[in-house]
Amino acid sequence: MSSTKQVDMAPFSAWLPAHPNQDFDLAVKFVGRSASGLIDELAPIVQALILHGCQVMVQTGRLNGGTGHLVLRLRIASRPFYSMGHGCDVVVYLDQDPPEFWRFGLQPGSVLVWEPSEQLRLHPLLPDGIIAYSVPLRELNAQYSQETWGKGFVAMGVLAQLLGFSEEARRVCLKSLPAPRLFDSGYQFASRSLVKHDIYSLPLATRGDARVVLSPENAVKLGFAASHCESGTDCAGELERSPTQWIARHLAMADKMVSVLHSEQFPDVQAYRGPQGKVFALFRGDDASILASLNSCSNPRILVAADAVDALRLLVVGHRLIEANRAGVVGVVVEEALTARLESVWVGALAAARSGKKADAADGIDGAAEDGTATMRAEREGEDDAEVGFIAWGATQGVVRDALTLCRNLGMSVAALYPKQIVPLPVAQLEFFAGSVKRVVVVESGQTREHADRIEGACSFRLSVVMPDKGTTLTPMDLFMRENLGATDDNQSKGVQDE
Structure with missing residues (x-):
């Protein structure tokens, strides 16, 4: 000072x-x-x-x-x-x-x-x-x-x-x-x-791609409503013409069909259940609450949303999995980091999510499959034979995406795998990815080795783990500064564990 x-x-x-x-x-x-x-x-x-x-x-x-x-x-x-x-x-x-x-x-x-x-x-x-x-x-x-x-x-x-x-x-x-x-x-x-002395000025007003404001709660409600909407092409046309009207109509639909559940055993967890009782969204879910929610259900699928739009999309996909008899119950986990977030969303991404697709067709995920199976393929980003390969679920996927941009801008050879499903674990996809990189780093969103332990119990490759300090969240710079995980002497630095 x-x-x-x-x-x-x-x-x-x-x-x-x-x-x-x-x-x-x-x-x-x-x-x-x-x-x-x-x-x-x-x-x-x-x-x-x-x-x-x-x-x-x-x-x-x-x-x-x-x-x-x-x-x-x-x-x-x-x-x-x-x-x-x-x-x-x-x-x-x-x-x-x-x-x-x-x-x-x-x-x-x-x-x-x-x-x-x-x-x-x-x-x-x-x-x-x-x-x-x-x-x-x-x-x-x-x-x-x-x-x-x-x-x-x-x-x-x-x-x-x-x-x-x-x-x-x-x-x-x-x-x-x-x-x-x-x-x-x-x-x-x-x-x-005030006399302005700083350099920060917004770009001039523009009429670019239309965007809307979306909260995780509204995204979940829209996911249930879109899954039961019978308007077909009229629904898609309404979203394109008047996104605000489309959102208002589907939120009203959701209020009539979605139940909000609480548990004394998990007071911080909030569950949204659809009318058939086979698809639900779990806010602030962890391993214990997820297992309790399954409650011995047959053929369960548990998916983890990366952001608000992804939560909407995965709920649509979840309903298709049920309809195709490829799952007995589907849960979509919305992590705590996302529940405290508000985002602007491109209307094109909202339209793609409504149909169960991703807006960026180049990500290797084909959301057009009727049963949603192809949509569950983990997305891979980055170079082949990369020095470091990150694996991340949920909200940490966004952190890893931004970190990869930082690394690649400096010529570093990095890659990432973004699975959507945690139950059952996509073992074959994880093993294939691990074989394509020199070192694997699992990125955790919290203070537990939730994903790393799950991987180690089912997969054969070695991995390192990075997790945030207590009460904090990881940033892209954290991962950027640790792109050489496992090869440094300071393995006790912020959140780094090498197995």
Whole structure:
């Protein structure tokens, strides 16, 4: 830490004006108790960012291994991505107590939006190179609300102005947010009182590929509804013409047919069951709850969703497996990391998922098979005879995809296998993949060797394991820095185990 100083920098945004094809990738953190007011109201913000042609992913969590400040993370990019990424470009700090800046991932050039306390004005502690915007959050909030959660909406308005929201994007927020005056007070303050010194500007508004906002819960409901919709081609046409109308109609269908179940044995687990009782989605499921859910069912299939759209697709596939008598029961697991996420989704991907296919036909998965068997083939990505081959299920697949991009950009020889099914384990696919790479690394989403133990009990190849520290999630940079797993002396470093 060093003494605070005002960073006197030229307005980089003047050097790099926004344009439609701008390559933009921004990681934002809202930190503090007041972020709670935003969590359930983010759909309009995501929709506004979509108007700029951006893909958006939102994740909630906490600092300090899950015990510290509430954190709302946004990743906003003009190109496709698959995970929350790593690092931090902008921190919006909403609390009054002195922040521990080192926990935020700030670096020279990063932006801090905050209201410094009197204590910090006397004893400034800002790291060198941080571009700080001081905002009277409490005063602006008090103009329209007595609730502290309102500061989150004020700060969102400030950020919208700094990033250059289009007038249409701003109107979406003012029309749909529950506290539009708070949002606008922040926006207007930034317009008249802040001089922009950072480089971050959204691409110009665009009418590119249509996107919608999708939560995991709605994705699950849409998966059940799409599996029982009898509209055929009319349904597909409606989705193309009016995605919002299609979603609303199918959510209404789901509310009439889907049961939500809870268990005293697994209080954190929430199960969604379809009308026939043979297909279900399991939120925050782990090995114990999965086995309990099967309850001696014959011919079970357990699939793990990589994201919200994948959950929808796997539910459609699950119903086809039941109809074709290729499974007695099908469960789709939605991991905890996904339940706290909100995403923008390309309508084309939603249409492909509705039909049980993947949007990218180049991934080697043929979703057109009537019984869904071909869809269960694990996807392989990367080079043949790669130095390192990652195996990942569920939400970690997105982290691995982004990590492979990092590695391959530097000429590293890497590959990955993305299975969908964990029960029964696709042993032949795993063995074939292991034989095509020099070293296998299993990527776990939590603190247990859930997938590694399952593989070791059924397969013949050796493997290494990487898992996150307690209360954290793996990032693409974690895997990128550990592409030489098993060949280093520091096997005790973050989450690395070599068998």
